[in-house]
């Protein structure tokens with residue numbers, strides 16, 4: 001059961017260490033935060049900050065050495081493999097490199113998560129094709145699409161099981177500026193239309209500024225700060241000085 005008042009996902013004192021030969025590498029250190037339901041939540045950090053490790057914990061591919069990750073209030077580390085698979089249907093993932101299946105059409109790619117569960121839902125697939133603006137490309141193969149179109153297919157595929165949480169791992173890093181704007185707009189529309197909570201992991205601060213409500217800043221496995229992005233944007237509009245200060249010192 002999904003409790004609407006619960007955060008979409010919650011980290012409580014999460015530490016993850018890896019053995020690297022004789023020494024231990026700490027990828028995440030005592031990380032505590034939550035992603036509010038129906039928010040667009042940015043995660044930023046330089047290379048090695050722990051972003052990938054964080055995402056792997058969010059979709060149950062990895063578990064903490066210490067601490068807990070709660071999805072819809074449920075500790076992912078306590079689930080059986082079968083329960084985890086069921087739960088992961090409610091968590092969509094979008095990647096930088098799209099990860100489409102080359103020898104399947106757009107329709108087949110979007111349908112794939114349903115097919116793997118031996119389900120079909122033609123209406124949902126058509127609805128999502130229209131939502132991402134690809135209704136007229138359903139018989140095309142990935143190689144016939146632009147980068148932006150491929151990412152649209154990937155977003156439709158991620159949404160086909162109606163996830164409550166959508167994890168986006170550098171979704172616009174392979175795209176040009178204009179296409180980036182379109183894909184970010186589509187992610188914001190996803191939240192607005194379906195109420196999906198979105199986590200946007202990126203090194204592009206402009207992307208965070210464009211659509212995130214909140215951003216978590218990671219450095220060397222530690223959560224340094226949670227910034228309210230929309231509040232900063234509102235402050236920017238108040239005066240020219242604030243606008244310049246925010247632009248130049250952000």
Ligand SMILES: Nc1ncnc2c1ncn2[C@@H]1O[C@H](COP(=O)(O)OP(=O)(O)OP(=O)(O)O)[C@@H](O)[C@H]1O
Nearest residue numbers: 018020025026027046047048049050051052053054
């Ligand atoms: N399986 C592993 N074994 C050993 N060390 C690991 C493992 N996974 C991650 N690390 C280490 O944990 C730290 C955080 O890595 P992570 O990949 O999460 O960072 P990141 O912010 O995603 O970096 P990037 O932006 O380069 O992908 C790094 O020092 C990395 O070397």
